[in-house]
Amino acid sequence: MSQVQRQNIQGNQACALGAIAAGCRFYAGYPITPSSEVAEVMARELPKVDGMFIQMEDEIASMGAVIGASFGGAKAMTATSGPGFSLKQENLGYAAMTETPCVVINVMRGGPSTGMPTRPGQGDVMQARWGTHGDHPIIVLAPASVSEVYSETIRAFNLSERFRVPVIVLFDETIGHLLETVELLAPAPESLDERKWANGDDNAYLPYGETEDLVPAMARPGDGFRAHTTGLTHDERGFPTQDPAIASRAVARLLEKIELHSDQIASYQTLHCDDADIVIVAFGIVARAAQRAVKTLRAEGIRAGLFRPRTLWPFPEQALLEAANGAKSLLVVEMNAGQLALEIERLCAGRGAVHRLNRIDGEVIAPAEIADAVRQAAP
Amino acid sequence: MDRELEIRLSGSGGQGLILAAGILAEALTTEGRNVAQSQSYEPTSRGGLSRSDLVVSDGEADYPLVSEIDCLVILDQVAVAASRDMIRPEAIVVTDAKTVTEPPAGSFRLAELPLSETAITLGNRRIANIVALSALTAMGGLCDRDVLKQTVLRRSPKTYVDLNMDALHAGWELAERCV
Amino acid sequence: MNIAPHISAEQFDIRDFMRLEAFPHFLCPGCGHGMALRALMWALYENNISMDDLAVVTGIGCSGRLGAYIDANTFHVTHGRPLAFATGLALARPDLHVVVITSDGDCLAIGGNHLIHSCRRNVNMTCLMLNNEVYGMTGGQVSPTTSATRYTTTTPGGNHEPVFDACKLAEAAGASFVGREVTMQVPTLKDLVSEALLHDGFSFVEIISDCTEIFGRKNQLGDSAEMILSQKAATRPDSYGSKVDTPFRPNPLPTGVLARANRPEYRANLVPAKQKELGGG
Incomplete structure (x- = not known):
């Protein structure tokens, strides 16, 4: 893993490799579309680094086993999708309450309920934040490319170990199954965060x-x-x-x-926000579509910008306010009925219109749709 | 490169299109390009629509999914509808002359080639995917012929090496004949 | 059952292994769980198991609270899930002795799935299921082991559901060590727990314990002394051949080691992957 290797790999595979590069040595999971490839790679690769893979009897048990392994000191992870993520919530709250580090991958599919297992969605934004009961801390990351799935999975482990908090990595079926040419940089051991262990008196x-x-x-x-x-x-x-x-x-x-x-946790990317009349807010695969839309619009002379949060929770509030400072309006684009939009509307209340563009049909929002929505919103 | 290149190989399940797209992706990566490959994950092992898309770029693609097709293969009539409205005016479209009875219409360049017939003549209808891949690569100037050949060799099971080499050659010839 | 060489009760002082700062404990007068805890601590002491290397994982309910009094690495987890947590802990840390304390509701109802798969997998740990026939912590609702016709807050007309035999279930699911004992005989229970602790693989022990304050009172089973004496009639140790009729349970339950199989512990069966490397079509 020390050599940089140019390869075409899937988001789900990159996720597993990122976890191992971050020091993950325990994986417990339960098969669910569209995340199962994460488990499959872990099953094959973990034993090579003296790690332990186990397929548990259900989603609840896999979350429990992950926390149990973390009690013992192992960096531990599980991966799932919507229905399984729902089942993990009680134990996720337990990890938050007992401050036990763990990483949960949620490869989002169409919902609610069994929904559309092989189609992408972004409907778990609020569940990732508030899925378990009670006021609890949580960190949610949202990579937008295969290489970023790798690097954000590594970051998830670092944040989880450093702050003793469960970290969720949220991406969708499209990115999970997408193959991209990547050069995976294995992190230097000294760059990895290790848990603070009690010692001394x-x-x-x-x-x-x-x-x-x-x-x-x-x-x-x-x-x-x-x-x-x-x-x-x-x-x-x-x-x-x-x-x-x-x-x-x-x-x-x-x-x-x-x-x-x-x-330290908030992470984001901006594109042409400095002079933007309208700032698009999007994450994950939709942010990639928005990136192309911004370039198309700029070529037409429309001053559009993009704010892409890599951390959904805690949301990079200050950065968004700065990025949207000169803009007349915002457009929140997401593959759900409007979840992140609620947060953006809260943050930007009184600062200008917040428009929405949503799809809940299992289809990715295309660049042309975003460009059209911007043209309508910013005449 | 200014714009990303969008390629789609489509047909029906079981025609080996995802494999063919994977070979092209690997060949393009060998040449230093970045590739994003995606496909539908519905269970379409036999008969239903099957497609695999490539977005080729220098550096990471802005948008890794196909939305405006530059290069298209259609190996079955069932796949026409899925792409009809996404084809760019300057696109190259290669269809199987026998199975695609109503190819998409437009100002793009359409080549109706005897892809499956050639494969059968060569001895195995399952190599129509490589015939098609080769023809599209040649027509679109997508990558170096030898790089494609080496990649096909690397990815071919032993029993298919000779067949695939024949398919590669025949596909390239078909393309050159219609230029 | 083999009779282990006894260390006299006088030599063993349970207070040496308890978190005295966590006292006074919360158990009701006459509760059987304290005796189960004593048997466990005694067995640990006899086998010279260091509290530093002991991990106790407990679920939710009265039994789940016992961990807080044990001066070891203790984990009080979610309802029904201690076996799942313990599986992760035991696999990540095979150097630890992992003991799960659970109960009829925790282990057979909400956690039933984890029990059968723990039996099947055979990860090295000891599961003590304290069976008091009732959900005591939540006020006395029916559990999967509540005897027929017994009154609980959710069976106001008497229980009409059949009883789960946890030991038969564990054996059928493949547990490599299955035993049952009553809290009446702490030294005998201690010997059984001791055998379970030494077993390499998943060991399951059902401990028949009394809920005096809630279940006993509701069903007019007498004071704690009467209840514990009735355990004798309810069970059938190896030495008792004949059937004893009792109102506590229609059929006496066998006690002692009920099943034992020599099969490899989970880790011994792990095999390396045979698949090819990443990539390929």
């Missing part, structure tokens, strides 16, 4: 104590700390509590640790 250690970065060190079984881990609201020692002050601070810290580091 046994008695002073607080598994959920306040630290400057709000991310406490984790106790690794076998290291002598014998910590207690529970999804119940817990105090700094990890024991259940219903003391209002302690409970309040415990949940607040979980949310604050992401807010505090949001500038």
Whole structure:
């Protein structure tokens, strides 16, 4: 993996290779279209690096096994799609509450319910943020190309280990199954984030104590700390509590640790936003269509720009406001009935019109459709 | 390159079009181009529409899916409708003269070639995909003939090496004859 | 069952292995779970298993709360899923002793799928299923092991559903070690748990425990002493050949080691991939 190799590979394959490059050594999953290739590559490649692959009896069990492996110190991942993502939600909340690092890949398909298993969709934007119950921290990344699936999967592990939070990588069937020519750069070992493990004085250690970065060190079984881990609201020692002050601070810290580091987590790309009259907001495969649309429109003299979030949650708020600063309006383009648009409308309230372009028919929104929508929105 | 090149190989399931597109993608990558390959994932093993698309670019493509076709192969009538409205006026369209009875109409260059007939004459109708790939590559000047040949060789199972070489040669000849 | 050489109860002080800061515990007076916990701790002590190398994974319910009192690496996970979490932990860390504490609702209802597949896979861990016939934590609802005609808050006319025999289920699903014991006989239970801990593979032990405060009271089964004595009549240890009629269970349950199979632990069966490298059509 140390040599850069030019190859044509699929998004799902790049995802698995990125995970292994990031240090993932445990995978538990359950077959589901259109994500199954991630599991297939992991099954073949993980044993080569002394990793462990297991196909569990269901989606819930695979999420549980991933968290269990992470308890033990392994960087661990699972991959799924809509229906399976729904089933994983309870355990995802447990990982958020117990601050157990893990990475979940969601290759989105048409929904709701069984929907269109072989067709792309972007309908899980809100589920990725709010799918599990309660106020919880989560990070959601949205790569837009095969090479970015690789690099964002690596970043997902780094963020998950650094902030002890579940990280979701959200892309759609089109990118999952798309083959692109890529040169995969294996990250240098020193560039990978490793979990902060408890060490030193046994008695002073607080598994959920306040630290400057709000991310406490984790106790690794076998290291002598014998910590207690529970999804119940817990105090700094990890024991259940219903003391209002302690409970309040415990949940607040979980949310604050992401807010505090949001500038390290937020990632985005802009194209021609500086002088844009209209800024298109799109992610994933739709952002690729928008990229072409912007070039077409610019050739016609229409001043269009593109803001593409690579991090959906926490949303790169400040960057969007700056990118849209001079624009008269925004156009949010997504393959759902309008989910990210809700966030954009909230952020840009009072700053100009927020238009929407949506498809929920399992078809990717084409560049020409986006260009037409811009022409209509910005006469 | 100014614009990305959009190529589609289409027909019905089981005609080996995804394999042919994969070979072309590999040949183009060997020549230093970037390729994005996509196909529909519906179960179409036999009979239904099957297609594989390539978007060829220098560097990463803006949009990796086909929306305006430059080069098109149609090996079965069932595949005509899916592409009819996406063909650019300057496109090259290669169809199988026997199975595509109502080819798309337009100002583009249409070559109705005996692709499946040639494959049968060579001894195996399953190599029509390579005949078509070769003809399209030659007509569109998509890549060097020898690079394509080496790639086909690399990707051919042992029992198909000779057949595929014959198919490659025959397809190229068909294309040169209609120039 | 073989009689293991006993270490006298006097030498073993459970407090050495408990998190005393987590006390007072929350169990009801007369609850059988404390005795099950004592048997486990005693078996760990006897086998010289270090608390540092012990991982206890528990589910939701009264049994799920036991982990907090054990001074080891303890994980109180989601309802029904401790076997799934433990599978990941045991595979990632084969150096740890992994013990799952679960219960009739956690293991046989919401977690039933994980039980059968854990039995089938044979990953090295010990599963203790504390069976008290009821969802105690949530106030006394019917469970898959509630005896026929028993009253619970969700069977106001008496239970009409058949009872799950967890040990038969585990054996049929391929568990390589299956046993059952009652909390009445802590030393005997300790010996069974000890055998389960030493077993290489997935070991399943059903522990018949009493819910006195909720289930016992609702069904007028007497005080805790009466209830625990009735375990004797409800079960059929190897030495009891004859059928004993009892209102607690229509048919006495056999106890001791009920099934044992020598089959390779999960890891021993792993084989490298035979497929070709990435790429290709």
